[in-house]
Amino acid sequence: MKLASLKKGRDGELIVVSRDLTRHCGAADIAPSLQAALDDWETIEPRLRARFNALQQGEVTSFPFDPGECHSPLPRAYHWADGSAYVNHVELVRKARGVEMPESFWTDPLMYQGGSDTFLAPRENIAMASTEWGIDFEAEVAVITGDVPMGTDAEKAGGHIRLLMLVNDVSLRNLIPGELAKGFGFYQSKPSSAFSPVAVTPDELGHRWRDGKVHLPLHARLNGEKIGSPNAGVDMTFNFPQLIAHAAKSRNLGAGTIIGSGTVSNVDRSSGSCCLAEVRMLEMIADGKPSTPFMQFGDRIEIAMYDEMDADIFGTIDQRVVEYVAPQ
Amino acid sequence: MKLASLKKGRDGELIVVSRDLTRHCGAADIAPSLQAALDDWETIEPRLRARFNALQQGEVTSFPFDPGECHSPLPRAYHWADGSAYVNHVELVRKARGVEMPESFWTDPLMYQGGSDTFLAPRENIAMASTEWGIDFEAEVAVITGDVPMGTDAEKAGGHIRLLMLVNDVSLRNLIPGELAKGFGFYQSKPSSAFSPVAVTPDELGHRWRDGKVHLPLHARLNGEKIGSPNAGVDMTFNFPQLIAHAAKSRNLGAGTIIGSGTVSNVDRSSGSCCLAEVRMLEMIADGKPSTPFMQFGDRIEIAMYDEMDADIFGTIDQRVVEYVAPQ
Numbered sequence: 001m002k003l004a005s006l007k008k009g010r011d012g013e014l015i016v017v018s019r020d021l022t023r024h025c026g027a028a029d030i031a032p033s034l035q036a037a038l039d040d041w042e043t044i045e046p047r048l049r050a051r052f053n054a055l056q057q058g059e060v061t062s063f064p065f066d067p068g069e070c071h072s073p074l075p076r077a078y079h080w081a082d083g084s085a086y087v088n089h090v091e092l093v094r095k096a097r098g099v100e101m102p103e104s105f106w107t108d109p110l111m112y113q114g115g116s117d118t119f120l121a122p123r124e125n126i127a128m129a130s131t132e133w134g135i136d137f138e139a140e141v142a143v144i145t146g147d148v149p150m151g152t153d154a155e156k157a158g159g160h161i162r163l164l165m166l167v168n169d170v171s172l173r174n175l176i177p178g179e180l181a182k183g184f185g186f187y188q189s190k191p192s193s194a195f196s197p198v199a200v201t202p203d204e205l206g207h208r209w210r211d212g213k214v215h216l217p218l219h220a221r222l223n224g225e226k227i228g229s230p231n232a233g234v235d236m237t238f239n240f241p242q243l244i245a246h247a248a249k250s251r252n253l254g255a256g257t258i259i260g261s262g263t264v265s266n267v268d269r270s271s272g273s274c275c276l277a278e279v280r281m282l283e284m285i286a287d288g289k290p291s292t293p294f295m296q297f298g299d300r301i302e303i304a305m306y307d308e309m310d311a312d313i314f315g316t317i318d319q320r321v322v323e324y325v326a327p328q
Numbered sequence: 329m330k331l332a333s334l335k336k337g338r339d340g341e342l343i344v345v346s347r348d349l350t351r352h353c354g355a356a357d358i359a360p361s362l363q364a365a366l367d368d369w370e371t372i373e374p375r376l377r378a379r380f381n382a383l384q385q386g387e388v389t390s391f392p393f394d395p396g397e398c399h400s401p402l403p404r405a406y407h408w409a410d411g412s413a414y415v416n417h418v419e420l421v422r423k424a425r426g427v428e429m430p431e432s433f434w435t436d437p438l439m440y441q442g443g444s445d446t447f448l449a450p451r452e453n454i455a456m457a458s459t460e461w462g463i464d465f466e467a468e469v470a471v472i473t474g475d476v477p478m479g480t481d482a483e484k485a486g487g488h489i490r491l492l493m494l495v496n497d498v499s500l501r502n503l504i505p506g507e508l509a510k511g512f513g514f515y516q517s518k519p520s521s522a523f524s525p526v527a528v529t530p531d532e533l534g535h536r537w538r539d540g541k542v543h544l545p546l547h548a549r550l551n552g553e554k555i556g557s558p559n560a561g562v563d564m565t566f567n568f569p570q571l572i573a574h575a576a577k578s579r580n581l582g583a584g585t586i587i588g589s590g591t592v593s594n595v596d597r598s599s600g601s602c603c604l605a606e607v608r609m610l611e612m613i614a615d616g617k618p619s620t621p622f623m624q625f626g627d628r629i630e631i632a633m634y635d636e637m638d639a640d641i642f643g644t645i646d647q648r649v650v651e652y653v654a655p656q
Contacts, residue, residue, distance in 0.1 A: 010367055010582075039338055076406045076582055078445035081515070105510075112512045113441045117406035117582030128578070129479060150519075151457060151654025172578060182433075184440045185513020187409070191578040250456070250500060251519040254338075254404055254445030326479025 001052040001201045003027070003163065004070045004315075005034050007121065012071045016052045017198050021315055023062040025055050034073050034199070038255040041146050041162060067197035067315040072119040073165055074144070074256060080116035080193070081247050082140070082169055082260035083109050087237040089265035089278060096281035109238045109246045112186050114169070116258070120194035122317045126170055126295075127324035128191070134173030135295040135321055139220040139274035139303040141232050142167045142260040143240045144199060148253035157244035158212050160253075164205070166196035166218070166314045167260050168303055173277055173294055195258075196303070197315030204313070212239030214305070216313075218264045220274045221302040222295075227279065228272025232264045232305075295321045329380040329529045331355070331491065332398045332643075333362050335449065340399040344380045345526050349643055351390040353383050362401050362527070366583040369474050369490060395525035395643040400447040401493055402472065402584060408444035408521065409575050410468070410497055410588035411437050415565040417593035417606060424609035437566045437574045440514050442497070444586070448522035450645045454498055454623075455652035456519070462501030463623040463649055467548040467602035467631040469560050470495045470588040471568050472527060476581035485572035486540050488581075492533065494524035494546070494642045495588050496631055501605055501622055523586075524631070525643030532641070540567030542633070544641075546592045548602045549630040550623075555607065556600025560592045560633075623649045 002019060005012025011033035015024045030047045031037035037044045054060045084090050087105055094101045120126065128135050144163040152160070175189035202209045208216050215233030219226070238246070243259050264274045273279045280290035295301070304316040330347060333340025339361035343352045358375045359365035365372045382388045412418050415433055422429045448454065456463050472491040480488070503517035530537045536544050543561030547554070566574070571587050592602045601607045608618035623629070632644040 078404045078406060079443060084512075102510075108510070110510055110512050111515050113443065113515060115407060115441065115579055117585055118580040127478075133578070149655045150455075150652060153654075175578070180511055182430075182436070182438055183508055183513070184412075184438050185511070187439050187441060188574070188577045192580070246516070249516045250461070250503070251443055252446040257445055324478060326481075327477045 001049050002198050002204060003034060003048065003073060004198045005073050005075060006069055007071045010076060011035055012075045016048060016055055017065050018055050018062070019204070021065055021198065021312060023055060024065040025051065025060045025062045027051055035077070035256050038144065038146065038162060041255065068123045070197040070315070071121045072195035073163070073199035074195070074258065075119055077116040077119070077256050077258050078254050079257040080114045080260070081111050081257070082114055082262060083111045083238060083243040083246070084262035085109065085236045085238040085243060086262055086265040088235050088267045089263050092265070092278060092281050096284045106237060109243055111243065111246055112190070114190050115192060118192050120192050120319070122194055122197045122315065124194060124319060125322045126319050127322050129324045129326065131294065131296055133175050136171045136173050136276045137220065137295070137301045137303070138169040138171055138263040139218050140167040140169055140261045140263060141214050141218065142195070142258050145244060145253055145255070145257045145259065147255045148244060148248045148257065150248055150250065150252045152245060152248045154241045154245040157241035157248070160244060161202060161240060163199040163201060164214065165199045166303055166305060166317055168194045168301065168317050168319060169260060170194070171275070171277070194317055194319060196317055200314060208307070212241040216305050216307070217271065218274060219304050219306065223300050226272060228274050230264050230266035230271040230274060232261065235266050236261065297321055297323050329377050330526050330532060331362060331376065331401060332526045333401050333403060334397055335399045338404060339363055340403045344376060344383055345393050346383050346390070347532070349393055349526065349640060351383060352393040353379065353388045353390040355379055363584050366472065366474065366490060369583065396451045398525040398643070399449045400523035401491070401527035402523070402586065403447055405444040405447070405584050405586050406582050407585040408442045408588070409439055409585070410442055410590060411439045411566060411571040411574070412590035413437065413564045413566040413571060414590055414593040416563050416595045417591050420593070420606060420609050424612045434565060437571055439571065439574055440518070442518050443520060446520050448520050448647070450522055450525045450643065452522060452647060453650040454647050455650050457652045457654065459622065459624055461503050464499045464501050464604045465548065465623070465629040465631070466497040466499055466591040467546050468495040468497055468589045468591060469542050469546065470523070470586050473572060473581055473583070473585045473587065475583045476572060476576045476585065478576055478578065478580045480573060480576045482569045482573040485569035485576070488572060489530060489568060491527040491529060492542065493527045494631055494633060494645060496522045496629065496645050496647060497588060498522070499603070499605070522645055522647060524645055528642060536635070540569040544633050544635070545599065546602060547632050547634070551628050554600060556602050558592050558594035558599040558602060560589065563594050564589065625649055625651050
């Protein structure tokens with residue numbers, strides 16, 4: 001089943017999208033928003049699935065699907081926590097800084113909480129006051145959970161996964177060192193993220209969803225040119241159930257919690273990178289200095305995942321960086 | 329105007345509470361939840377205020393007010409960011425650890441983002457798996473904002489404050505060092521927070537709300553004994569408008585954003601402390617080691633603020649720590 005949220009009000013209007021992303025039909029009569037559906041998933045999910053099946057069979061009135069009309073599947077959420085599950089990426093960051101990575105990073109996930117009150121739409125401009133902040137994208141995979149009781153272990157956590165999406169976890173690289181030095185983690189350096197136009201149930205991925213990972217390449221294109229397509233199922237040290245269990249150690253997670261994978265990254269560098277910071281670190285290690293700049297006003301980033309038949313699964317995140325002017 | 333949320337569904341049912349906290353009347357016909365009211369505040373606020381005035385005049389059917397029936401004013405929120413505005417508290421933490429505090433901490437606020445998907449009710453048990461985690465309370469003041477555009481400066485930020493509340497920012501002290509050492513800030517060490525039964529508009533505080541600060545003592549009692557009552561208007565290095573401006577530097581803040589003050593703390597130690605960590609640090613500095621333990625199962629924490637006539641303004645946060653057993 002594939003779901004999306006048309007731009008309407010603060011929470012969007014829930015729609016069901018055909019598997020091939022060409023058609024959609026309304027679902028607001030079943031649940032007004034995706035959050036409302038997640039709040040009552042056991043009751044709502046079978047009805048949405050019936051609508052999806054009817055759409056697939058051409059048995060309901062449907063309309064052409066336009067990702068540009070979509071907000072992020074959850075335009076705002078109560079919880080957005082992002083892991084760093086591709087530990088080789090973290091190791092690389094450290095290596096470029098000349099810092100050893102603690103051994104514990106291979107067994108204890110890194111996770112930070114991001115702003116979830118004002119997500120960007122999948123085709124919305126990334127408006128920033130200054131390119132001096134070092135604007136970067138991070139291409140990731142994320143899950144949306146139902147209610148997860150505190151203390152749920154990794155074995156059981158997988159059963160709470162409701163939907164999968166892609167993420168552009170926008171990062172302000174030049175604000176990070178100062179912010180992390182303060183010791184409280186990211187805040188200003190992680191502005192609003194954007195998600196793929198469509199969220200899909202795990203069964204849509206078939207055999208590509210196994211071991212709590214998505215076994216497909218994640219494609220990142222900058223100004224139309226490939227930056228990377230590492231496989232999200234490879235070198236993911238912590239799978240999604242492990243990340244969820246980490247998040248739920250000391251509190252309940254509410255329905256609609258989004259847990260991200262962190263920047264997808266493969267040890268095999270031939271598949272490229274899913275963020276400019278990694279590109280620059282590899283340049284630094286190779287040449288002593290980075291040569292690729294961070295994003296400039298006008299730059300375009302596309303993030304997508306395709307099946308073996310080159311069919312776009314989640315719709316493509318497609319954003320441009322523009323200059324932001326604060327209100328007077 | 330005073331507002332609260334009766335326990336009902338995931339978002340509570342909005343009620344209006346009398347100034348003396350003895351009576352309440354329904355407001356769900358105006359807005360079903362506090363979040364719904366905040367989403368459309370310009371339209372909704374005058375109607376809620378009319379209801380509040382009618383309640384004060386005895387012109388509507390009202391019922392006895394019981395804080396035990398209340399959830400936190402926002403049972404779940406899209407954004408909960410907590411500052412550390414009482415910098416002398418931060419300095420003390422560092423001093424106890426033998427670490428110098430950077431000068432920049434006096435001009436650049438510390439802020440972390442907390443879990444906002446599953447707040448505790450004001451009278452709900454703090455259920456934790458282990459006292460080994462070092463369970464502590466933090467008594468704080470918080471504001472709820474409307475929509476705040478990215479880049480809003482401190483001069484304008486004050487105009488976006490809608491409501492004030494008290495907070496118990498529950499902290500797991502023994503999980504903090506390991507978590508901060510990883511460099512990504514708090515996550516597991518900051519479990520679900522609880523808020524005061526009642527949220528009030530700034531005008532309810534009269535002259536005690538000025539310079540973006542609340543000029544009244546904040547009372548913390550542990551097992552019925554006073555731990556501290558520092559004045560929230562004293563030694564607050566960053567006022568709420570400054571904290572909001574910090575939060576809004578690189579993104580829009582959504583209506584219903586909660587910004588906390590951090591643990592209230594006065595340089596004059598005679599007024600006591602608003603968390604056990606500070607009590608223990610003062611013991612460490614005086615005696616070389618702390619003698620007060622963190623919270624044990626059964627311990628009770630009360631947090632309240634009174635006006636000059638000893639009238640409870642927000643209702644009292646009143647919680648017990650109990651043992652949590654994870655679901656099998």
